[in-house]
Amino acid sequence: MSEVGIIAYGTSPFTKEDHKIESMLHKSTNDLFKKNPSINKNEIDAVLVSTNNNSKYLSPVLSEMAGIQPKIAHSIESLCNSGTNSIVSAFSYISSGLADMVLVTGAERYDSPGQILEWDNSRGEFKHPIFWASIFSKSYKREYGISDEQLAIVSVKNHKQAKENSNALSKKTYTVEDVMNSKKLTEDLRLLNCSRPCTGSASILLASKEVTDKYTDMPIWITGIGQKTTSAGFTKNTSLTSMESTAIAGQSALKMSNRNISEIDVAEVHDAFSVCEPMILESLGFTNPGEGINMSQKLHEENNFMINPRGGLIGSGHPLGATGISQTIEIVQQLQKTAENRQTNNPKTGLVHNMSAAATSSTVLVLEK
């Protein structure tokens, strides 16, 4: 299997602005080419678009706008983890030999139709994500004796880290009291416990080893991929205090990269809501069950940006189709030591965790220098 490297990236700011999806796709793609003027667009074999937007034929549209005539052009949708699904598809095209260079661009508008899975009628009238997040929060707190104040620390930490990310939606820092006094959405969820849908885009260029060696002396390699889908419906989750799909995807990715979780130096994980971060840390094996919140709290107290350095979804915002790509770009920057004020201490191996629909599916990537 051919090695696959990441050779370039581009991004837009994440905002609440009203822009056409086509314009957003072009924005981060253009940023990528402006930052990397030596890239020959004629060498791009495939253009993959990650979005939940209902507009049609977006990959050929983006290709035309960006001046690319690829062999392969299509969209990929898988709700919130569309972005890493697209990266996995790009990896597969390259490692199979069907392509040598693939552009992946993800974009979303603040009013994305991907926020609610209409099909999931088992949720009855409670289809908005705040309801599954409330059930996870209640169950997690009950199982491990965790307080709302403890969960609020995730939001405090990730907003603090987002302040060092100029593209993040959040520009403010908050205290535990601020989180506890923010708007009460349900008995178990406050507004500041939630990531917010927004408008944004992110692009990444992947290539075979031969092409990677030609374009960069700082390549980042995708050495592990794990994916798992357990269901589509939230109520099929067998556990409400852990994430089965995340655990399986994480084990697969680490096995493929021949790494242990203790070797991961920095990670972006899918903190759609505060409770998700400790659940993910535990499901990936960073900590024992019930101890994830202690890890988040310790990192916050030590001002250690190891988990969600760009601010996670809570701080950065959550433009669904762009999120997994933006997470991956952050780990690339961390490994290349170009993350400026967010830079962690000499990381060599990083991990990306991206999931959909209450962790009914997960994707995990391992990235290395």
Next chain:
Amino acid sequence: MSFENELEKGQFCLPECMSCKKWVWPPSEFCDRCNGETSLKKEELKGKIIEFSKQNDNYFCIVEFYDSIRIMAKMTTCPKKDQIVKISKCGIIDGSYFFHII
């Protein structure tokens, strides 16, 4: 007789596989285990509350039937974990199902 036609009438019927007798959820014409066809059964279901939270004056609960089928349902009184409940009202509004339990 389709699941949704019955639900619109306020009847909660469960699809059962005519071949292997598995309860199939979410409702489907076909069994996800043996691919056989399903038929609807009208049952007086008793479910167990697995977890719940609250929004405004209403509780929303995960309710489990037959140790496998789970739905989210509304309850107006304070639930308890593992409480046994039954569906008091159900239907479809604007394309979405709703379930009330007591």
